[in-house]
Amino acid sequence: MIRYKLSKAPLELDILAEVRNNLRLLNEDHDALLTELISSAVTEVENHIGRQLLRATYLAYFDSYPGDVLEIHLGPVASVVAVRYYADGVAEQQTVDPGNYQLDNTELTARLLFRERFSPDSSRLNSIEIEFTCGWENKAAVPKDILRALILLVSEGFLNPGNMSLNQGSGLRTTAAMKLLRNYKVQRF
Secondary structure, eight states: OEEEEEEEOOOOOOOHHHHHHHHTOOSSTTHHHHHHHHHHHHHHHHHHHTBOSBOEEEEEEESOOSSSEEEEOSBOEEEEEEEEEOBTTOSSOEEOOGGGEEEEOSSSSEEEEESSOOOBOTTSTTOEEEEEEESBSSGGGSOHHHHHHHHHHHHHHHHOTTOOOOOOTTSOOOOHHHHHHGGGOOOOO
16 A cells, blocks of 8 residues: 655645636735645646646655566656665664665656665555655746646635535536646556
8 A cells, every 4th residue: 555645745835816817816815825825726636647746745655566567556756765665573664775766757747667676664654765856946937727627626616605516417527627637647557
């Protein structure tokens, strides 16, 4: 099983001017509310697509690794800071030499290939810890469709504060924002 824990928080994604423009707001009267809505929308989008928007540092915990490869589903992974593990009968964490693993971050799910096997303590939970950075480097690097989806979600939250469901029939309503996010969602099977 894999678990993620935020180690170093990202900067805030500043799309306030774009949201104001989308809503045709000419002043800053609603900025406090819009800032809260932006923060909520960023969290919603990150959870929905399984990606970190702006660069942050995370710790991933694994109980074991079945082959020579571990997958990191939270992306986009920029770099691996360190791989540490608890070995059988050793109380302190051991660090894997960076030359003994290779990061493949060309796909939605990053893979970490180990050139040499190591033996984590199989009787211990979270015996492997991977510290990595993920997310786009800055706002300009975030795909435009994701930024547009955020603007739409914030605008919807502002214009419809009760968030009344407008679903019709038996299916759920797919919003324009969710359609924009489809290509960026990490699929987990």
